[in-house]
Amino acid sequence: MNILFVNANLNGHINPTLGLVKKLTEKGNQVSYFCSESFSEQVTKMGAKWIGFSNKLDLFLKEYRPTDRHPFFMLMEYMLLYDEAVLPEILEIIKEDQYDMIICDSYFGGACFLKQIVKVPVVCSHSSFAMSKTPVPERMLVPGFHPQLDHCYQILKRICESYNIEEPSLEQVFTSKGDLNIVYTTQDFNGDDGVYEPDYLFAGPSIERIQEADDLDLSVVGERKLIYISLGSLNTAFLDFYKTCISAFRNTDYYVCMSIGKKCEVSQLGEIPQNFLVKNFLPQLEILKRADVFITHAGFNSVNEALYFGVPMLALPQVNDQHMVAKRLVSMELGMSESIKELSPETLRSKTEALIMDKKIKENCMKISREMRNLTESEQTVWKLEKFVDTWKERK
Known part of the structure; x- marks a missing residue:
């Protein structure tokens, strides 16, 4: 497979993906990884080709200022503005190569919009809890509730009009459910009853990342x-x-x-x-x-x-x-x-x-440790991704 991986510039979003990238490339798949230059060595060491941000996207990341400080609406605003900035770059990359699958970060990758635009499967990489709904009540998503919320709706409308696509709900943007999804923990620890296989693959944490040299004794x-x-x-x-x-x-x-x-x-x-x-x-x-x-x-x-x-x-x-x-x-x-x-x-x-x-807590930690090791050492995630792409092609 030829895979495009889309991410941003934060350790907590990129580090969990590195083990998966390594397994994909070791199986003979080609992975191009779009992220900031500070992570170029990390992704190339895992066997991927690094693709860097443009100056325009770099400028957005440095200059973004929220219109207000509401915790949830500020996150939504940032996600939407990032999507608006990154989508043209992703589409330009896709023009230059024929990809079988796009894997994009659930916050930094525009999966909700991409899956309506491109003609390949879009897989969402969830670097935190995968959620089936927003962590706020429905009344807080009604236009007019908050000025920053209204700004989110303006950005959403602008993106959808630009690409002539159906406007998703803000909940769909936030939960960012792809055609398939990867979560870097166990299903039990994720703890959302609305998030389950086969739509979500639970891959466990990545322990493949490169750490800076240290004379630790x-x-x-x-x-x-x-x-x-x-x-x-x-x-x-x-x-x-x-x-x-x-x-x-x-x-x-x-x-x-x-x-x-x-x-x-x-x-x-x-x-x-x-x-x-x-x-x-x-x-x-x-x-x-x-x-x-x-x-x-x-x-x-x-x-x-x-x-x-x-x-x-x-x-x-x-x-x-x-x-x-x-x-x-x-x-x-x-x-x-x-x-x-x-x-x-x-x-x-x-x-x-x-x-x-506390012996009980230690026992519980060792139990989930065994579950995570089984997930990370298994080749099931890569096999399921490959099978998913094959099924997608047959269906199309």
């Missing part, structure tokens, strides 16, 4: 319990939180690896205790292989990676789907959740120690 941990702390790669300006972590675990019998991101400096934390390793970046996958507890922002990708290795989590959600992820962890007894704003050293330490001692 975990032999210093010895027999101690290892606590891993990271708030991801975007919202990391939490200096007080990092100081709270040091206060909570200073000179304890635990060894702590703490990644603080690029918005704080290690020097701002004062003296680092001997049982701490603190850096702006740490190789997450390597640490998760050995970690006993993960204190996390509850990003969907990070959580799935931790579950792959059977690591219980203390979730400290901040934005977007992180609150949903944290609730899912708690409801499935895979971890605990706290507010980062109300966290004291005493609470942080007691919650972490409770997780270390």
Whole structure:
């Protein structure tokens, strides 16, 4: 197969796809991957050909400013404006080559519009929870409810008139259901009764991504319990939180690896205790292989990676789907959740120690770990994609 993969410029959307890209290319399929230049090495190492953004799309990503700050409508507005900017580029790429299938990110790829425009199957790549409905009540999608909502309807109408296609509902745009869909977790963890096979393929997390070189030596941990702390790669300006972590675990019998991101400096934390390793970046996958507890922002990708290795989590959600992820962890007894704003050293330490001692949570994490390993090690996702394309061609 000749496949076009469409994505954007965020770790949480691209990293989950890399394992799938590698499996596709290893099976002899050709994959062209459209994304920002910062991920060009990642995708080419997986065997794909990289296709970069135009200056126009780069400019949009840098200059976009929301018309208001409503959490849901701001996301919808961004999705729609991104779709409007990216669709001409995708269609130009398609003119230059004959593709058997397009796989596009559910937020960054315009799947809802593409499947009406192109004559090949459009598969949606869901880097977070796949949803069968919007997370807001229907009354909030009625025109006139909010000025930013009305702006979304204006963009939607403009896109559909440009391509002379039927106007989908905003719910259809948001849920972004393709002709087929890929979700990078288990069906159980996804937790939406309206999302099920065969329309959705549950592929498990990707652990194929390239990590920056790091002289990490975990032999210093010895027999101690290892606590891993990271708030991801975007919202990391939490200096007080990092100081709270040091206060909570200073000179304890635990060894702590703490990644603080690029918005704080290690020097701002004062003296680092001997049982701490603190850096702006740490190789997450390597640490998760050995970690006993993960204190996390509850990003969907990070959580799935931790579950792959059977690591219980203390979730400290901040934005977007992180609150949903944290609730899912708690409801499935895979971890605990706290507010980062109300966290004291005493609470942080007691919650972490409770997780270390909780045998039920550890058993549940190991159970879902086995399920995820079965999914990621299986060739079923690639086989089902190939079969889907063959069936599509026969039907057409």
